[in-house]
Amino acid sequence: MCTTCGCSDNTKATVTNLATGETVAVDEHHQHDHAHHHTHRHDGHHHHHDDAQSHDHSHHHEHGTTINLEQEILAKNNLIAERNRGWFEGRNILALNLVSSPGAGKTTLLERTIHDLHGKLAVSVIEGDQETINDAQRIKATGCKVVQINTGTGCHLEADMLARGLKQLQPPVDSVVMIENVGNLVCPALFDLGEKSKVVILSVTEGEDKPIKYPHMFRASDVMIINKIDLLPYVEFNIDQCIEHARSVNPDIKIFQLSATKGDGLDNWYNWLTNTVKINGESVAAL
Protein backbone atom coordinates (compact mmCIF):
# COMPACT_ATOMS: atom_id res chain seq x y z
CA MET A 1 0.00 0.00 0.00
CA CYS A 2 2.34 2.69 -1.14
CA THR A 3 0.99 6.09 -0.31
CA THR A 4 3.41 7.71 -2.65
CA CYS A 5 3.24 5.97 -5.96
CA GLY A 6 0.11 3.88 -5.52
CA CYS A 7 1.85 0.58 -6.10
CA SER A 8 -0.41 -2.14 -4.83
CA ASP A 9 -0.42 -3.71 -1.38
CA ASN A 10 2.26 -6.08 -0.18
CA THR A 11 0.25 -9.27 -0.51
CA LYS A 12 2.70 -10.41 -3.17
CA ALA A 13 5.77 -9.64 -1.05
CA THR A 14 7.90 -12.62 -0.10
CA VAL A 15 10.80 -13.30 2.25
CA THR A 16 13.54 -15.74 1.17
CA ASN A 17 15.98 -17.12 3.69
CA LEU A 18 19.20 -17.79 1.79
CA ALA A 19 20.39 -20.18 4.50
CA THR A 20 17.45 -22.55 4.03
CA GLY A 21 16.26 -21.55 0.56
CA GLU A 22 12.75 -21.28 1.97
CA THR A 23 10.40 -18.59 0.65
CA VAL A 24 7.36 -17.42 2.59
CA ALA A 25 4.76 -14.76 1.90
CA VAL A 26 4.77 -11.61 4.01
CA ASP A 27 1.68 -11.67 6.24
CA GLU A 28 -1.51 -10.88 4.40
CA HIS A 29 -3.13 -8.77 7.04
CA HIS A 30 -5.18 -6.68 4.66
CA GLN A 31 -8.46 -6.87 6.43
CA HIS A 32 -9.70 -3.82 4.56
CA ASP A 33 -9.02 -5.17 1.15
CA HIS A 34 -11.92 -3.53 -0.56
CA ALA A 35 -11.90 -1.73 -3.86
CA HIS A 36 -8.87 -3.50 -5.17
CA HIS A 37 -10.57 -4.85 -8.23
CA HIS A 38 -12.99 -2.14 -9.13
CA THR A 39 -13.78 -1.85 -12.78
CA HIS A 40 -13.36 1.47 -14.48
CA ARG A 41 -16.72 2.30 -15.93
CA HIS A 42 -16.14 5.78 -17.20
CA ASP A 43 -19.24 5.94 -19.37
CA GLY A 44 -21.76 8.40 -18.11
CA HIS A 45 -20.27 9.17 -14.73
CA HIS A 46 -18.36 12.28 -13.94
CA HIS A 47 -15.25 12.71 -11.92
CA HIS A 48 -15.57 16.37 -10.97
CA HIS A 49 -11.89 16.83 -11.52
CA ASP A 50 -12.37 19.97 -13.55
CA ASP A 51 -13.61 21.99 -10.63
CA ALA A 52 -12.34 20.85 -7.29
CA GLN A 53 -13.93 23.70 -5.37
CA SER A 54 -17.52 22.92 -6.24
CA HIS A 55 -18.69 20.77 -3.36
CA ASP A 56 -21.11 18.91 -5.54
CA HIS A 57 -21.49 16.02 -3.11
CA SER A 58 -22.90 17.99 -0.24
CA HIS A 59 -26.36 18.84 -1.54
CA HIS A 60 -28.19 17.28 1.38
CA HIS A 61 -26.33 19.01 4.21
CA GLU A 62 -26.86 16.07 6.48
CA HIS A 63 -25.53 16.57 9.97
CA GLY A 64 -24.00 13.65 11.71
CA THR A 65 -21.60 13.09 14.54
CA THR A 66 -18.16 14.51 14.04
CA ILE A 67 -15.40 12.19 15.14
CA ASN A 68 -12.09 13.87 15.72
CA LEU A 69 -9.52 11.40 14.45
CA GLU A 70 -6.18 13.21 14.20
CA GLN A 71 -4.97 9.98 12.68
CA GLU A 72 -1.69 9.87 10.82
CA ILE A 73 -2.30 8.09 7.55
CA LEU A 74 0.96 6.15 8.00
CA ALA A 75 0.31 5.32 11.66
CA LYS A 76 0.20 1.55 11.18
CA ASN A 77 3.56 1.39 9.52
CA ASN A 78 5.05 3.73 12.12
CA LEU A 79 3.81 1.58 14.97
CA ILE A 80 5.43 -1.56 13.57
CA ALA A 81 8.59 0.44 12.85
CA GLU A 82 8.81 1.44 16.51
CA ARG A 83 8.49 -2.20 17.52
CA ASN A 84 11.35 -3.06 15.17
CA ARG A 85 13.38 -0.22 16.68
CA GLY A 86 12.89 -1.65 20.17
CA TRP A 87 13.81 -5.10 18.91
CA PHE A 88 17.11 -3.74 17.56
CA GLU A 89 17.86 -1.74 20.70
CA GLY A 90 17.28 -4.71 22.96
CA ARG A 91 19.85 -6.68 20.99
CA ASN A 92 22.32 -3.81 20.62
CA ILE A 93 22.02 -3.96 16.84
CA LEU A 94 22.80 -0.97 14.65
CA ALA A 95 20.20 -1.02 11.86
CA LEU A 96 20.87 1.07 8.76
CA ASN A 97 18.38 1.56 5.94
CA LEU A 98 20.32 1.95 2.68
CA VAL A 99 18.49 3.89 0.00
CA SER A 100 19.49 5.10 -3.46
CA SER A 101 18.51 5.10 -7.11
CA PRO A 102 19.01 1.74 -8.83
CA GLY A 103 22.67 1.26 -9.72
CA ALA A 104 24.26 3.69 -7.24
CA GLY A 105 26.30 0.85 -5.76
CA LYS A 106 24.47 -0.25 -2.61
CA THR A 107 25.19 -3.94 -3.04
CA THR A 108 28.83 -3.39 -4.02
CA LEU A 109 29.38 -1.17 -0.99
CA LEU A 110 27.82 -3.83 1.22
CA GLU A 111 29.98 -6.62 -0.23
CA ARG A 112 33.10 -4.58 0.32
CA THR A 113 32.12 -3.47 3.83
CA ILE A 114 31.29 -6.99 4.97
CA HIS A 115 34.55 -8.27 3.54
CA ASP A 116 36.75 -5.53 5.01
CA LEU A 117 35.18 -5.56 8.48
CA HIS A 118 35.20 -9.34 8.74
CA GLY A 119 36.28 -10.40 12.21
CA LYS A 120 35.73 -6.91 13.59
CA LEU A 121 32.04 -6.31 13.14
CA ALA A 122 29.30 -8.85 12.46
CA VAL A 123 27.09 -7.68 9.61
CA SER A 124 23.93 -9.31 8.34
CA VAL A 125 21.77 -8.11 5.52
CA ILE A 126 18.14 -7.76 4.50
CA GLU A 127 17.93 -7.33 0.74
CA GLY A 128 14.92 -5.61 -0.78
CA ASP A 129 14.13 -5.86 -4.48
CA GLN A 130 11.02 -6.16 -6.54
CA GLU A 131 12.15 -9.45 -8.03
CA THR A 132 15.02 -11.99 -8.01
CA ILE A 133 17.36 -13.15 -5.25
CA ASN A 134 20.44 -12.05 -7.23
CA ASP A 135 21.58 -9.43 -4.73
CA ALA A 136 21.09 -11.78 -1.80
CA GLN A 137 23.23 -14.37 -3.58
CA ARG A 138 26.00 -11.80 -4.00
CA ILE A 139 25.84 -11.03 -0.29
CA LYS A 140 25.66 -14.71 0.63
CA ALA A 141 28.91 -15.26 -1.26
CA THR A 142 30.64 -13.01 1.30
CA GLY A 143 29.70 -15.54 3.98
CA CYS A 144 27.27 -13.30 5.85
CA LYS A 145 23.70 -13.98 6.88
CA VAL A 146 21.19 -12.64 4.37
CA VAL A 147 17.47 -12.69 3.76
CA GLN A 148 15.87 -11.46 0.56
CA ILE A 149 12.55 -9.64 0.60
CA ASN A 150 10.84 -9.41 -2.78
CA THR A 151 8.21 -6.72 -2.82
CA GLY A 152 6.56 -7.87 -6.05
CA THR A 153 4.91 -4.77 -7.43
CA GLY A 154 5.88 -2.74 -4.35
CA CYS A 155 8.43 0.03 -4.73
CA HIS A 156 9.79 0.15 -1.16
CA LEU A 157 10.11 -1.93 2.00
CA GLU A 158 7.57 -1.48 4.79
CA ALA A 159 8.02 -2.09 8.49
CA ASP A 160 5.98 -5.30 8.56
CA MET A 161 8.11 -6.79 5.78
CA LEU A 162 11.23 -6.02 7.79
CA ALA A 163 9.70 -7.60 10.90
CA ARG A 164 9.10 -10.79 8.94
CA GLY A 165 12.56 -10.67 7.43
CA LEU A 166 14.21 -10.27 10.85
CA LYS A 167 12.51 -13.40 12.16
CA GLN A 168 14.19 -15.32 9.37
CA LEU A 169 17.50 -13.51 9.60
CA GLN A 170 18.05 -13.94 13.36
CA PRO A 171 20.96 -11.49 13.51
CA PRO A 172 23.38 -11.87 16.45
CA VAL A 173 23.52 -9.37 19.34
CA ASP A 174 26.10 -6.55 19.17
CA SER A 175 26.03 -6.44 15.39
CA VAL A 176 24.96 -4.44 12.34
CA VAL A 177 21.92 -5.11 10.17
CA MET A 178 22.09 -3.46 6.78
CA ILE A 179 18.71 -3.13 5.12
CA GLU A 180 19.13 -2.61 1.40
CA ASN A 181 15.91 -0.94 0.33
CA VAL A 182 14.42 -1.13 -3.16
CA GLY A 183 16.33 1.22 -5.48
CA ASN A 184 14.05 4.26 -5.44
CA LEU A 185 14.57 7.79 -4.13
CA VAL A 186 10.91 8.59 -3.63
CA CYS A 187 8.74 6.22 -1.59
CA PRO A 188 11.27 4.75 0.88
CA ALA A 189 11.60 8.27 2.37
CA LEU A 190 8.09 8.04 3.77
CA PHE A 191 8.32 4.59 5.31
CA ASP A 192 10.12 4.23 8.62
CA LEU A 193 11.33 0.66 9.08
CA GLY A 194 12.67 1.07 12.61
CA GLU A 195 16.25 1.75 11.53
CA LYS A 196 18.67 3.92 13.47
CA SER A 197 19.50 5.91 10.34
CA LYS A 198 18.76 6.06 6.67
CA VAL A 199 21.92 6.14 4.58
CA VAL A 200 21.39 7.61 1.12
CA ILE A 201 23.88 6.62 -1.55
CA LEU A 202 24.48 8.80 -4.58
CA SER A 203 27.03 8.03 -7.28
CA VAL A 204 28.96 10.60 -9.29
CA THR A 205 27.47 9.24 -12.52
CA GLU A 206 24.18 10.80 -11.40
CA GLY A 207 23.43 14.52 -11.27
CA GLU A 208 24.79 16.63 -8.42
CA ASP A 209 21.35 18.18 -8.00
CA LYS A 210 19.74 14.92 -6.84
CA PRO A 211 19.53 16.18 -3.22
CA ILE A 212 17.25 19.03 -4.28
CA LYS A 213 15.40 16.96 -6.87
CA TYR A 214 14.52 14.36 -4.23
CA PRO A 215 14.65 16.50 -1.09
CA HIS A 216 12.42 14.24 0.99
CA MET A 217 14.91 11.40 0.85
CA PHE A 218 17.94 13.54 1.61
CA ARG A 219 16.12 15.16 4.50
CA ALA A 220 15.08 11.81 5.95
CA SER A 221 18.66 10.49 5.84
CA ASP A 222 21.32 11.01 8.52
CA VAL A 223 24.15 9.97 6.22
CA MET A 224 24.93 10.56 2.55
CA ILE A 225 27.53 8.48 0.75
CA ILE A 226 28.89 9.83 -2.53
CA ASN A 227 30.05 6.68 -4.30
CA LYS A 228 32.22 6.00 -7.38
CA ILE A 229 34.51 8.98 -6.71
CA ASP A 230 37.20 7.20 -8.75
CA LEU A 231 35.13 8.18 -11.80
CA LEU A 232 35.23 11.91 -11.01
CA PRO A 233 37.86 12.69 -13.69
CA TYR A 234 35.56 11.25 -16.37
CA VAL A 235 32.21 12.77 -15.45
CA GLU A 236 30.82 16.25 -15.01
CA PHE A 237 29.88 16.02 -11.38
CA ASN A 238 30.45 19.02 -9.13
CA ILE A 239 31.00 17.42 -5.76
CA ASP A 240 31.05 20.71 -3.78
CA GLN A 241 27.78 21.74 -5.36
CA CYS A 242 26.30 18.35 -4.48
CA ILE A 243 27.34 18.72 -0.85
CA GLU A 244 25.93 22.23 -0.71
CA HIS A 245 22.61 21.01 -2.12
CA ALA A 246 22.50 18.17 0.39
CA ARG A 247 23.22 20.52 3.30
CA SER A 248 20.57 22.98 2.16
CA VAL A 249 17.99 20.22 2.40
CA ASN A 250 19.50 18.67 5.52
CA PRO A 251 22.05 20.81 7.40
CA ASP A 252 23.00 17.92 9.72
CA ILE A 253 23.65 15.27 7.08
CA LYS A 254 26.92 13.39 7.53
CA ILE A 255 28.79 12.89 4.29
CA PHE A 256 31.27 10.25 3.13
CA GLN A 257 33.00 10.31 -0.25
CA LEU A 258 34.26 6.94 -1.37
CA SER A 259 34.72 4.36 -4.09
CA ALA A 260 33.37 0.97 -3.13
CA THR A 261 35.22 -0.72 -5.99
CA LYS A 262 38.61 1.02 -5.73
CA GLY A 263 38.61 1.51 -1.97
CA ASP A 264 39.20 5.29 -1.74
CA GLY A 265 37.62 6.86 1.32
CA LEU A 266 36.35 3.61 2.80
CA ASP A 267 38.30 4.07 6.04
CA ASN A 268 36.15 7.03 7.13
CA TRP A 269 33.02 5.01 6.52
CA TYR A 270 34.42 2.03 8.48
CA ASN A 271 35.52 4.29 11.33
CA TRP A 272 32.05 5.73 11.58
CA LEU A 273 30.49 2.25 11.61
CA THR A 274 32.85 0.84 14.21
CA ASN A 275 32.54 3.95 16.36
CA THR A 276 28.78 3.80 16.23
CA VAL A 277 28.46 0.20 17.43
CA LYS A 278 29.17 0.07 21.14
CA ILE A 279 29.68 -3.16 23.05
CA ASN A 280 29.43 -2.78 26.83
CA GLY A 281 29.77 0.95 26.37
CA GLU A 282 32.94 0.72 24.32
CA SER A 283 33.02 1.32 20.60
CA VAL A 284 34.04 -1.59 18.39
CA ALA A 285 36.78 0.64 16.95
CA ALA A 286 38.45 0.73 20.38
CA LEU A 287 38.22 -3.02 20.99
Add this chain to the structure above:
Amino acid sequence: MHELGITRNIIAIVSEQANAGKVIRVTLEIGKLSAIMPDAIRFCFDIVARDTIVDGATLEIREIPGLGRCRECRKEMRLEQLFARCECGSNKIDCIAGEELKIKEIEVN
Protein backbone atom coordinates in the same frame (compact mmCIF):
# COMPACT_ATOMS: atom_id res chain seq x y z
CA MET B 1 -0.83 7.55 -9.96
CA HIS B 2 0.99 8.46 -6.85
CA GLU B 3 -2.06 9.05 -4.68
CA LEU B 4 -4.15 5.95 -5.33
CA GLY B 5 -2.34 4.09 -2.56
CA ILE B 6 -2.82 6.83 -0.03
CA THR B 7 -6.51 7.08 -0.84
CA ARG B 8 -6.88 3.37 -0.18
CA ASN B 9 -5.20 3.87 3.18
CA ILE B 10 -7.55 6.74 3.99
CA ILE B 11 -10.67 4.75 3.12
CA ALA B 12 -9.38 1.80 5.16
CA ILE B 13 -8.73 3.91 8.26
CA VAL B 14 -12.02 5.80 7.96
CA SER B 15 -14.00 2.58 7.48
CA GLU B 16 -12.41 1.14 10.57
CA GLN B 17 -13.04 4.23 12.71
CA ALA B 18 -16.60 4.89 11.54
CA ASN B 19 -17.95 1.86 13.40
CA ALA B 20 -20.18 0.82 10.52
CA GLY B 21 -21.92 4.22 10.52
CA LYS B 22 -22.48 5.98 7.21
CA VAL B 23 -19.66 8.43 6.60
CA ILE B 24 -20.83 11.78 5.22
CA ARG B 25 -17.65 13.84 5.47
CA VAL B 26 -13.92 13.16 5.61
CA THR B 27 -11.55 16.02 6.45
CA LEU B 28 -7.88 15.65 5.67
CA GLU B 29 -4.91 17.81 6.49
CA ILE B 30 -2.25 17.64 3.81
CA GLY B 31 0.92 19.67 4.03
CA LYS B 32 2.03 21.42 0.87
CA LEU B 33 5.49 19.87 1.31
CA SER B 34 4.22 16.34 1.92
CA ALA B 35 4.72 15.14 -1.68
CA ILE B 36 1.02 14.35 -1.93
CA MET B 37 -1.20 16.16 -4.46
CA PRO B 38 -4.68 17.01 -3.12
CA ASP B 39 -6.25 17.04 -6.58
CA ALA B 40 -5.08 13.51 -7.22
CA ILE B 41 -6.59 12.39 -3.89
CA ARG B 42 -9.87 14.04 -4.87
CA PHE B 43 -9.77 12.22 -8.17
CA CYS B 44 -9.23 8.82 -6.53
CA PHE B 45 -11.53 9.31 -3.55
CA ASP B 46 -14.93 8.61 -5.19
CA ILE B 47 -13.59 5.61 -7.04
CA VAL B 48 -11.96 3.99 -4.01
CA ALA B 49 -14.92 4.83 -1.75
CA ARG B 50 -17.44 3.13 -4.03
CA ASP B 51 -19.27 0.22 -2.36
CA THR B 52 -17.88 1.11 1.06
CA ILE B 53 -19.51 3.02 3.93
CA VAL B 54 -17.58 6.05 2.72
CA ASP B 55 -19.40 6.04 -0.64
CA GLY B 56 -20.87 9.50 -1.34
CA ALA B 57 -19.03 11.26 1.49
CA THR B 58 -17.79 14.81 1.00
CA LEU B 59 -14.03 15.10 0.89
CA GLU B 60 -12.62 18.20 2.50
CA ILE B 61 -8.90 18.86 2.22
CA ARG B 62 -7.17 21.49 4.30
CA GLU B 63 -3.83 22.32 2.80
CA ILE B 64 -1.21 23.34 5.32
CA PRO B 65 1.36 25.79 3.96
CA GLY B 66 5.05 25.10 4.41
CA LEU B 67 6.67 26.96 7.27
CA GLY B 68 10.38 27.06 8.01
CA ARG B 69 12.52 28.46 10.81
CA CYS B 70 16.09 29.62 10.34
CA ARG B 71 18.54 27.94 12.69
CA GLU B 72 20.78 31.00 12.79
CA CYS B 73 18.42 33.93 13.32
CA ARG B 74 15.23 32.02 14.30
CA LYS B 75 13.21 33.92 11.72
CA GLU B 76 10.18 32.05 10.41
CA MET B 77 9.35 32.01 6.71
CA ARG B 78 6.97 30.50 4.18
CA LEU B 79 8.50 27.49 2.46
CA GLU B 80 7.53 26.59 -1.09
CA GLN B 81 9.96 23.64 -1.10
CA LEU B 82 12.06 21.75 1.43
CA PHE B 83 15.06 24.03 1.00
CA ALA B 84 15.41 27.77 1.08
CA ARG B 85 17.78 30.56 2.02
CA CYS B 86 17.00 32.94 4.85
CA GLU B 87 17.43 36.71 4.53
CA CYS B 88 20.35 36.39 6.94
CA GLY B 89 22.17 34.25 4.36
CA SER B 90 21.83 30.93 6.15
CA ASN B 91 20.46 27.89 4.33
CA LYS B 92 19.97 25.96 7.56
CA ILE B 93 16.21 25.97 7.63
CA ASP B 94 14.10 23.55 9.66
CA CYS B 95 10.70 22.74 8.26
CA ILE B 96 8.21 23.24 11.08
CA ALA B 97 4.93 22.83 9.18
CA GLY B 98 3.76 21.61 5.80
CA GLU B 99 4.54 17.91 5.96
CA GLU B 100 1.22 16.83 7.50
CA LEU B 101 -0.52 13.74 6.19
CA LYS B 102 -3.43 13.26 8.48
CA ILE B 103 -7.12 12.41 8.70
CA LYS B 104 -8.31 15.30 10.82
CA GLU B 105 -11.92 14.29 11.42
CA ILE B 106 -14.87 12.44 9.96
CA GLU B 107 -18.60 13.05 10.20
CA VAL B 108 -20.77 9.96 10.63
CA ASN B 109 -24.53 9.49 10.52
